[in-house]
Amino acid sequence: MMRGLTALVLGAALVLAQATFTEARGAPEGFADLAQSVSPAVVNITTSTTVAARADGVPQVPPGSPFQDFFQDFLDRNGNGNGRNAPRRSEALGSGFVISEDGYIVTNNHVIDKADEIEIEFFSGKRLEAKLIGTDPKTDIALLKVESDTPLPFVPFGNSDLSRVGDWVMAMGNPLGQGFSVSAGIISARGRALSGTYDDYLQTDAAINRGNSGGPLFNMDGQVVGVNTAILSPTGGSIGIGFSMASNVVQKVVKQLKEFGETRRGWLGVRIQDVTPDVAEAMGLKEAKGALITDVPEGPAREAGVLAGDIITSFDGANVADTRELVRRVADAPVGEAVRVIVLRDGKTQTLSVTLGRRETAEATPVATGPDAEAPSSADVMGLTVSPLTSDVADELGLPADAAGLAVVAVDELSEAYTKGLRVGDVITEAGQQKVVRVQDLQDRVTEARDAGRKSLLLLVRRAGDPRFVAIGIEE
Structure with a gap:
């Protein structure tokens, strides 16, 4: 009985192993048919x-000089x-x-x-x-x-979201000016970002060199899943790390260029940052996800009631994991139409309706802040020496005269605040998502956070006018 049961188990394991093995696709026999089509x-x-020629190396002589004719000849x-x-x-x-x-x-x-x-x-x-x-x-x-007298052969776009790491792809183009050339490889990674706001690159080891730029990256069905754009190389030549802009991004851009001759991206009108684990802990959140709003200048979001400190968790019916995802979703949304935005505020969700503007024409307006503090003083809090932001200090920092908050006048280099990037000249405008204009305001927020059992306090810090949230551990 035991021998029969063992044989049955081994047989089942063999069948399962064979089934698992057959799920993997073998390498194609060749790319000739695909390339030909x-x-x-x-x-x-x-x-x-x-290009205007440079005048480097041309002798300069005064007009009428006896050397003028000599150099001209x-x-x-x-x-x-x-x-x-x-x-x-x-x-x-x-x-x-x-x-x-x-x-x-x-x-x-x-x-x-x-x-x-x-x-x-x-x-x-x-x-x-x-x-x-x-x-x-x-x-x-x-x-x-x-313009052609006869219809031209063309290729269709594919759905880059269906492309998987390990799928075979083929690149075509004009590498190094050598004419039509084909290279093949696999998708090495997805969702790569280089330096652009809307980057969504497929990484491939198919050889891509100078001159391949703008060429297509095909899947095995002859569909374009990427536009070959960049390489990562210490030598300037292919070392097997190439990047193709994902077709799902390209199609949306092409549609707008074809219709308008330019792009028309949605604009929400907020400044945002990712919700890091320490920020989540400081805000009492269970998960570090969503897009944390650091500033709301004049624009669509402010008109809809969005506030700094809100966390956008859903945009137009889709969950928002981080800032990058939010930026892309907003850009893809139609200009001038209302979208539903769900924010987390004070531990509760709120649904707002925002009519998006157009990013290309949007101009942010600096946020107005409160008056100067009345009684200048200073104190050491969480490794920071802070004092109220007077009009004189604001002027020294290049801020508006009516700017308000606490100026950082010294930072302990052994403190967590220094490690988190705070420096002299930074201005703390909020602590625990409440405005601070006096040293006592910041000390009160520290006490409140400690009494609530939190390990850190969330600060809204401005540097050269740009805001960001930083969570700093509370000293015992």
Whole structure:
């Protein structure tokens, strides 16, 4: 009986192991069929730009000087006379791909930036002049248009959110100006951010080099899941770390460029920071998630009743995990339409309706603050020496004369406050989400937090006008 049961268990384990193994897909036999099917829609891009020549090295002599004719003759003989200061032409190479049969082409903004002329070369050798429809420097995407007598072959976008780490991908483009070229690899990582506000890159080990910029990254179904944009390299060449802007970001940008010739992103009108574990503890939260509002200047959010210290947990029906997610959701939301925003305030949730503005035209207004404190004094609190912000001190710090709060006049370098980045010249405007204008205000907030059993106190700190929340441990 035991022997039969053992055999049954081993048999089941073998079946399970086989089932698990078959879930993994093997490497494709080749990429030739895929490359052949999509290559007619991939293009090389050559741009020409007028650049003013530098006058470095040209001898400067006073007009009428006896040396003027001598130097002019010398420069003329060497072909550097009047032409030395004349404009010259600069050419650059890149890649792109056709997204519609009527000639719309996607590439990187940096490929065509400041170009006077843009020439498109197709896989067939056909060449056409392109005109610029619109650009978005924030995602480094540009949309071009060519006119053709016949419908052009094109490739569709895929859903980059369905791309998984380990999936096979193929890159096409014009690396190092060598012409049409194919490289293959896998998706190494997702959701990479480099330096842009709206970054959402797929990282790939498919070889990407200079000249590949603007070219497509294909999945195995021949769909574009990314636009090859950047490489990470100490040598300037491919070392297997390339980045492609995710197609789901690109599609939204392209749609707006095609319709308006520019982007039109939503604008909420708040300054935000991530909810870190120590900030969550200081605010009595169970989880460190959401987007913490540090400032609410004049704009849509203020008009809707959003306050500094609120934590946005949901935007337009979707949960918000962190600031990056909120920024992207707001940008994708339609301008001029009301959206539902759920905030956490004083431990309770509130639902607000915010009519979004347009980010490209928004101008923030500095927040007005209270009057000067009446009785200047100073005290040491949590490793900080603070004093009320008088008009004279505000002037020294470059702040408005009516600015209010506590100026940091010294910081103990062995304190947690110093470790958290507080420095002389910072201004504390809130403690425990309450305004502070006197030293006693801050001391009272410390006492209240300690009595409530909290280990840290949340401070709203401004430096050069920019606010951020910092949680500082409470000394016993």
